[in-house]
Amino acid sequence: MDKQTKITVKINGEERPFMMEKIAAENEISAAIEEEAVPAVVAPFEKTPAKPMKRMFHTRVKTALFSILLAVIIGTSFGFIVLHIVPKQKETASLLLSPAASTKETPAKKEDSQPLAVAVIQAGVFSEQKAAETYAKQLQASQIPAVLVGKQPIAVWIGVGADKSSLAPLVEQYKQKGLTTYVKPIVFSTTQDKTVQALYEKMVSLSTKLLTNFDVSETEWTSLETQYKETKQKSEQLESAYVSLVAYRKEKKAPLLWNVQQNLLFVLQKEIE
Incomplete structure (x- = not known):
């Protein structure tokens, strides 16, 4: 030491x-x-490695910038599609639909036709379809024309004439058979052209005259034949009514007149519904 x-x-x-x-x-x-x-x-002043943090920071910044850039590109592309492609598709669709739309426009002939004004004999109103159908069949079995019109309520029509006064004799005949009736004037726009409407009105007038024992002149029969020839687009019911009316002229059988009324009611039913 x-x-x-x-x-x-x-x-x-x-x-x-x-x-x-x-x-x-x-x-x-x-x-x-x-x-x-x-x-x-x-x-305490020792610093953690700075380079990894800087790299992470740069990576996140790059990712964020890429996401923003991608969103801008997608948004711009979508806007371009909406502004340019979609309107063209709509224009194309409208061009394709325009012919169809034009076909649905009312033809000139129908625009020129006047509303059809007639009067009908109503024999009752029902709330149930089955009851109305049963009653209509009973009337037809008795040689009385009948059609069903409307839905809840359902009306039963048994005759058609030019107006209320022309149906008065026919209403009296129904009254003698025990039927309670009501005459109802109706006016509606028809889808038929002038020639069809004129033929229909002519047969309505002639059939009610003949059913109520009124005479029909030769001039009226000739006028009926002329109107029939001028009418090109006749429905099956209108054709049947004409055939029965011409047959009655020769045979003078009452069931033929009831058949005329039945078919004229069918035409009216189809037009209204």
Whole structure:
């Protein structure tokens, strides 16, 4: 062991020994403390690697910018499609539909035709379809024409004439058979042209005259034949009514007149419904 250096120091006039070794030891302790203290001070200032964080930050920024750019491109493309392609498709569709729309327009002949005004004999009103059908069949079995018109309520029509006064004799005949009737004037726009409407009105007038024992002149029969020839588009019911009316002229059988009325009612039923 090294010898300790002894130093004598006077303190308050008294000599006191002081060892150099103690001072050296204290110096070593102080040095050790300073060495330990340095890392403690430096440690908090140590930085985590900056490069990885910078890379992550740059990556996120690039991703965000790419997403924004992609959204802009998609939005622009969609807007272009809406502004340019869709209107063209609509224009094409309208061009394709225009011929169909024009076919649905009312022909000139129908625009020129006047509303059809007639009067009908109504024999009752029903709330149930089955009951109305049963009653109509009973009337037809008795050689009385009948058609069903409407839905809830359902009306039963048993005759058609030019007006209320022309049907008065026929109403009286029905009354004698025990039927309760009501004469109802009706006016409606027909889908037929002028020639069809004129032929229909002519046969309505002649059939009610003949059913009520009125005479029909040769001029009226000739006029009926002329109107029939001028009418090109005749329905099956209108054709049957004409055939029965011409047959009655020769045979004078009442069932033929009832058949005329039945077919004229069918035409009216079809037009209204």
